Amino acid sequence: MTSVYDGARIAAGYAFDRPAVHERILLPLAAAPRAECALDVGCGAGRSTAALAPYARTVVGLEPIASMLAHRSAVAPAAEFVVGEAERLPFARGSFDLVTAAGSLNYVDLDLFLPEAARVLTDGGRLYVYDFSEGRHAVGTDSLAGWFAAFEHHFPWPPGYRPLAPAALPWGEHGLRLVRCADTEVALELTGAQYLRYVLSEVNVNAALARGGSADEVVRWCTETLAPVFGSGSLRVRFCGYLAEAVRIAR
Numbered sequence: 684m685t686s687v688y689d690g691a692r693i694a695a696g697y698a699f700d701r702p703a704v705h706e707r708i709l710l711p712l713a714a715a716p717r718a719e720c721a722l723d724v725g726c727g728a729g730r731s732t733a734a735l736a737p738y739a740r741t742v743v744g745l746e747p748i749a750s751m752l753a754h755r756s757a758v759a760p761a762a763e764f765v766v767g768e769a770e771r772l773p774f775a776r777g778s779f780d781l782v783t784a785a786g787s788l789n790y791v792d793l794d795l796f797l798p799e800a801a802r803v804l805t806d807g808g809r810l811y812v813y814d815f816s817e818g819r820h821a822v823g824t825d826s827l828a829g830w831f832a833a834f835e836h837h838f839p840w841p842p843g844y845r846p847l848a849p850a851a852l853p854w855g856e857h858g859l860r861l862v863r864c865a866d867t868e869v870a871l872e873l874t875g876a877q878y879l880r881y882v883l884s885e886v887n888v889n890a891a892l893a894r895g896g897s898a899d900e901v902v903r904w905c906t907e908t909l910a911p912v913f914g915s916g917s918l919r920v921r922f923c924g925y926l927a928e929a930v931r932i933a934r
């Protein structure tokens with residue numbers, strides 16, 4: 684499988700350089716009883732899997748790109764991981780009372796995934812689909828948005844990502860009922876150095892390097908252009924997204 688997510692560099696970036704947003708988006712899960720067994724579909728390096736620890740006794744991360752799992756023991760030491768695809772979940776019917784997908788369904792055939800999610804969920808089990816944007820805006824200033832526009836112009840996004848509108852998905856056709864779909868926003872105080880590490884983990888940077896670009900050149904461009912945006916201080920960077928919750932209707 685050829686994927687922009689295949690490689691040691693992006694695996695390390697996703698493991699260690701991404702901001703702690705998942706934990707904040709998932710806070711509403713605390714209102715429900717703790718699950719027995721949770722599955723995180725398209726788990727990447729395992730950050731979204733680690734964020735499930737408070738909400739389930741057993742947590743499994745599923746990811747099609749084996750190299751993305753290189754740092755799984757450091758990222759989510761208590762979780763299990765399986766190499767596999769959302770469209771063909773390698774689990775028995777009713778295996779999980781909690782299934783999540785964080786930023787992964789944009790790459791998935793939803794006509795295949797939704798029935799698979801419904802199959803592996805227990806009756807009454809919950810499916811959470813969520814995502815968050817790049818950190819392209821900061822509180823109280825337009826300068827980061829201007830920088831981000833230049834960044835994505837300089838390093839274009841790779842193909843393959845499809846926008847997703849959770850409220851419009853055919854949940855009911857697959858034995859699922861949408862019970863919540865809300866916008867989310869997480870604002871994190873980041874220094875220029877932290878923000879630099881984070882943007883270097885974005886897939887457009889990886890795509891530029893895959894086309895033969897030089898890592899030193901990318902780092903130099905980002906460092907020099909970010910310097911006037913952050914100065915020696917920090918910014919509250921906004922990560923905007925959504926959280927959708929669907930319930931498995933009793934069979």
Ligand SMILES: C[S@@+](CC[C@H](N)C(=O)[O-])C[C@H]1O[C@@H](n2cnc3c(N)ncnc32)[C@H](O)[C@@H]1O
Nearest residue numbers: 688725726727730731748768769785786787790
């Ligand atoms: C934006 S990353 C999100 C990773 C992780 N969930 C997180 O939030 O850090 C998208 C992930 O979806 C995975 N993915 C792509 N196609 C997939 C598929 N057919 N089934 C499951 N995961 C897939 C990619 O390999 C990648 O790791």
